Amino acid sequence: MTIETANSFKGRLFYLGVSILINCFFNALTVATNMGSAIWTASAVNLAQALNIPLGTTLFLEGVVVALANLLLLGEFDYFRLGRNLMFIIPFSYCLAGFEHLFVWIGVPNFPLWARFLLDFIGLVGVAQAVSIYQRANLIIHPNDDLPYILRFRFMKGSPVWSQWASNVPPILIILICWIITKKLSVINIGTIINIAFQGALIGWGDTHIFPKLHHHLEFKTTKINP
Numbered sequence: 001m002t003i004e005t006a007n008s009f010k011g012r013l014f015y016l017g018v019s020i021l022i023n024c025f026f027n028a029l030t031v032a033t034n035m036g037s038a039i040w041t042a043s044a045v046n047l048a049q050a051l052n053i054p055l056g057t058t059l060f061l062e063g064v065v066v067a068l069a070n071l072l073l074l075g076e077f078d079y080f081r082l083g084r085n086l087m088f089i090i091p092f093s094y095c096l097a098g099f100e101h102l103f104v105w106i107g108v109p110n111f112p113l114w115a116r117f118l119l120d121f122i123g124l125v126g127v128a129q130a131v132s133i134y135q136r137a138n139l140i141i142h143p144n145d146d147l148p149y150i151l152r153f154r155f156m157k158g159s160p161v162w163s164q165w166a167s168n169v170p171p172i173l174i175i176l177i178c179w180i181i182t183k184k185l186s187v188i189n190i191g192t193i194i195n196i197a198f199q200g201a202l203i204g205w206g207d208t209h210i211f212p213k214l215h216h217h218l219e220f221k222t223t224k225i226n227p
Helices: 007-034 039-050 053-073 078-106 113-137 143-155 159-167 167-182 190-209
Strands: none
Touching: 007 039, 007 078, 039 053, 039 143, 039 167, 053 078, 053 143, 053 167, 078 143, 078 159, 113 143, 113 190, 143 159, 159 167, 159 190
């Protein structure tokens, strides 16, 4: 695929579809291993248990709240951006829940510890690469990933690491509140620590190594980006 084709509307739409499937698949894999999920997914799992509502519904509601917060960061009520965020939430939330049921049915939670850790690590890397792809395509983005995207290019001079760390604060607070309420933590493990520490770096790596012909397509005011 040429650079022009990759960055055309059809090319970006193709990459978007691929990235959603990759993200759902690997996010669900991390949940099923119970070795530590991506921090936002972990917050949704714990919130679902604290509120006693389905995971898919929790992912959807959490996404709506974050989508509204993103508009505050942009300083304008962008109906189009909000609509695009919500368009991502619906298929993502229930697709992830479906894959999670599949992995449980296969028996992933009962795999040996070493196998679950390996699958969890693969899942975390896969999630980061999916985020890199659909952030660059920038047609529709999950609000949880739009948050670090806005922070990265509007406030943090293009740094995927610092923006990712900053965006981890809300889900960490959600997890702490859920822990206070339920006195237990779910899908929080070594993989969660890996996600918090290295997600930004993995996204930055994916920007230049996974489908490198696909470029970032920004539509809001940015700060100067470091070379």
